Amino acid sequence: MSSTVILGLGSPHGDDQFGWAVVDQIAEMQIDHLSLRKINHPIDIIEELSNRESVIIVDAAVGLPAGKTLHRLDYANPDDRSLIRENPSRGTHDFGIERVLRLAESLRKRLDHVGLWIASGERFERLGEMTDQVKRSVDECSAAIIAEVCHARMVTR
Numbered sequence: 001m002s003s004t005v006i007l008g009l010g011s012p013h014g015d016d017q018f019g020w021a022v023v024d025q026i027a028e029m030q031i032d033h034l035s036l037r038k039i040n041h042p043i044d045i046i047e048e049l050s051n052r053e054s055v056i057i058v059d060a061a062v063g064l065p066a067g068k069t070l071h072r073l074d075y076a077n078p079d080d081r082s083l084i085r086e087n088p089s090r091g092t093h094d095f096g097i098e099r100v101l102r103l104a105e106s107l108r109k110r111l112d113h114v115g116l117w118i119a120s121g122e123r124f125e126r127l128g129e130m131t132d133q134v135k136r137s138v139d140e141c142s143a144a145i146i147a148e149v150c151h152a153r154m155v156t157r
Contacts, residue, residue, distance in 0.1 A: 058116075120133070
């Protein structure tokens with residue numbers, strides 16, 4: 001089992017494809033110490049929290065701070081945790097990341113190793129295309145995640 005898992009949360013609907021597209025792009029790089037999963041429901045996060053050094057969740061959302069197209073959050077950071085809790089899920093995931101992480105806390109799951117990469121989505125129409133901005137965010141996010149996980153691996157060797 002890989003020490004780092006990247007969970008692309010999404011659906012085939014417009015900008016909600018973001019998480020899946022990031023996982024697809026990283027998969028093309030064939031990095032052996034990463035585990036990659038496309039998920040379509042946030043509840044699937046819970047099973048990945050144990051036995052991992054790092055859990056990275058990638059998703060699209062509305063309601064990011066103004067001017068932000070891509071945002072990195074650490075669940076261990078109190079300010080980031082507050083931001084996650086202040087922006088509950090809307091739309092395709094009725095039981096969103098925020099509620100799943102609260103549930104994991106109540107189950108005494110470890111969460112200090114959870115990071116989130118969130119892209120600002122605009123359109124989520126059924127089977128629609130991603131917007132150009134979110135497509136650019138896929139490239140930016142994939143590069144940032146690779147830099148993060150490869151740097152972390154070099155430091156811990």
